[in-house]
Amino acid sequence: MDVEILSRIQFAFTISFHYIYPPLSIGLGLMMVLMEGAYLRTKNKMYEQLARFWTKIFAITFGLGVATGIVMEFEFGTNWATYSRFVGDIFGSALAAEGIFAFALESGFLGVLLFGWNRVKPIVHFISTLGVWFGSMFSAVWIVIANSWQQTPAGYHIVGEGSARRAEITDFWEMVFNPSSVDRILHVWIGALIAGAFLVMSVHAWYLLKGRYSELSKKAFVIALSVAALFSVLQLVTGHSSASGVAKNQPAKLAAFEGHYNSSDQAHLYLLGWVDNKNQKVYGPYIPGGLSLLVHGNFDTPMPGLNDFPQDEIPTQVNAVFQFYHLMVAFGLYFIGLTLFGIFMWWRGKLFHYKWLLWVFVFSVILPQLANQFGWFAAEMGRQPWVVYGLLRTSDGLSAVVTANQVLFSLIMFTLIYALLFVLFLYLLDKKIKAGPYDESETESRPLQESVADVIQSDSKPNKS
């Protein structure tokens, strides 16, 4: 295999692995803020126990996020030197902003968040929790801005020739608010918040099924369900808006999303399907003209197909792009259905009555993770063969001096070490979850009896929690 394919595999592998953790940190950050906020407001010890418990889980995801994130930063220089020279001037200000306004905030307050429970006042601790959550949200903002610039470059001009050719910034705010950044920031944020909420629901549904921490878990579940339902619905809005942006700014990518080849054909919206790229056919159920309807509000407006672009400027893996995009959408619709059904059952006072429903929530935890991953796969593979859309090809972004053997070595090492890291993650998660929010054998750390009574009552009256 050559350097290009090895470097692409390594980058794809390390970034996919990295992206398991930051969305969980962002999502759990909001959960911790809500739980600790509820504790400050109500002084109910159960919320404090919840906040402390989820902080421990957060610590795992944060630690793994930092360790695997440094790898990404280094890989720009080690494997993608020409790309780094090309984008450096543009990414400079975005990365500087991320470092100063996001990472420093996050890491600064992390120590207090994790180890300061017994050392600072509750309100100071709450501010630290907020600081860490804001830090993680800001960090996503700047990284997505940088990636969006690669999708829809703006506020730059090109200087230099040949290998010294690079983009230089001309307008900072135009770069920041490039055509796709706002849509994509919202879409990424919400994807992360859904992932965090589903993890909380999964764990507490499992406790409920095992008959452990029942009062606590009902409270946590309802908080997470409300967040998940709200954001699952909102995600439909940001998703639609993102796709409309792709239609306008990266029409070849949108054509690949739906396997649309000829502009003379009606642009269909497939529910699912299989793309035969060779014969330029898609098999599967579809809404005739549905794509035109979503983008232009009309079934018959012609839309550019893959054959309308120079053939060396369109993605080659059309079926993969199609599948990842459709799976993401399908999962998104499932989240809406499941969480709204959950809200309905809660309203009827029957949310915790059916074991099967709780099991569905236990296992659904994996789907937001997949939806986040697949969404990125579709976005990045759909941008190919460009690394910076229309400006720099992926194959031209490599490090000239790095050999295939070097990359093969690091790829093998990453595979082994990340396998170990993933085992560690699951092991720690399992251990913390089994240990639970507090030691059930110690009666003194149990919640007060009156608050237990409150919850039992509130289970039949949802408006009280």
Next chain:
Amino acid sequence: MATILGIDYPTLWFLVVGALFSGYAILDGFDLGAGAWHLFFKEEKSRRIALNAVGPVWDGNEVWLVIGGGALFAGFPILYASIFSAMYIPFMLFLFALIFRAVSIEFRSKETMKWWRNTWDISYSVSSVLMAVLLGVVMGNVLQGIALGENFEFQGHWLEFLNPYAIMVGITTLALFMMHGAIYLAMKTEGQLFVKVHKLLNRSIIFFIVSYSIVTIYTLFYLPHLSDNLTENAALLVVPLLAFLSIANVPRLVSKAKYVHAFIFSALSMSFLLILVALELYPAMVMSTIDPQYSITVYNAASSEKSLGIMLIMTAIGAPLVITYTVFVYRTFWGKVKMDETSY
């Protein structure tokens, strides 16, 4: 060219990157140093206390590396691209060690079996040593210069990073971090462990001074171009003098049991040494051993003035905030290690 206080933007950003790297060296330096000492503590309780001395801060400190690396990429993308691709293997080994260190810290405390804890103790300590040495090795290569050719691309062999000078600088960096880490542990421990740490601290001071002297003598004799800036402008000799004085002050303060002061001076020594490195090279950042015209300087590697200007404004707004809450966090955990249910 635009300037602030008479200093042009690329040079200013060079100072910012230098400040971030010295922040990283001071903060993660004591984590790595403490990690390097880890196997010298034989009892389980001592190892736990030593680990928990860095427990609340080590991953926050690692973020300084993310920020420093980001600042280097942002301000000097050409340097970043050239040096990272030229030093592919050492940077990858550094990443692997960094991940292993994190894994070891997290895994260690989760089971009580002796073999389990010993395995992770070894892996924790070896990773810490490796990270310190590799940082020094890269620094040594930067000081010595590498085979940069046309378009600032590396033309040498991938194994060239392992040369005698780089290894010497690597060992000196390890020695410096071990001294720094021992002072930190002395601040954080009491009783028998403290006595042990104190003994190790004295040895590490000797280790550092010997290895540092060897590197200095070698540099003066074999890398004379590094002294050019200092001999041309004698006023700059104040920097090596300050470095010498603050290093000399460390054993004096340690013998008086003033560990906090010793820690401050050990941190200052690191900063002065980094400033010295910067002065020796400036305006170059990495010299080419092929032809001086291929040397990477703060000017030919810098981002555009517009980009640097934006980044400088952000730093001016952000830095006071960062310093304020970093001080707040360290004050919260001031004093000897106290174990509670949140400990490792």
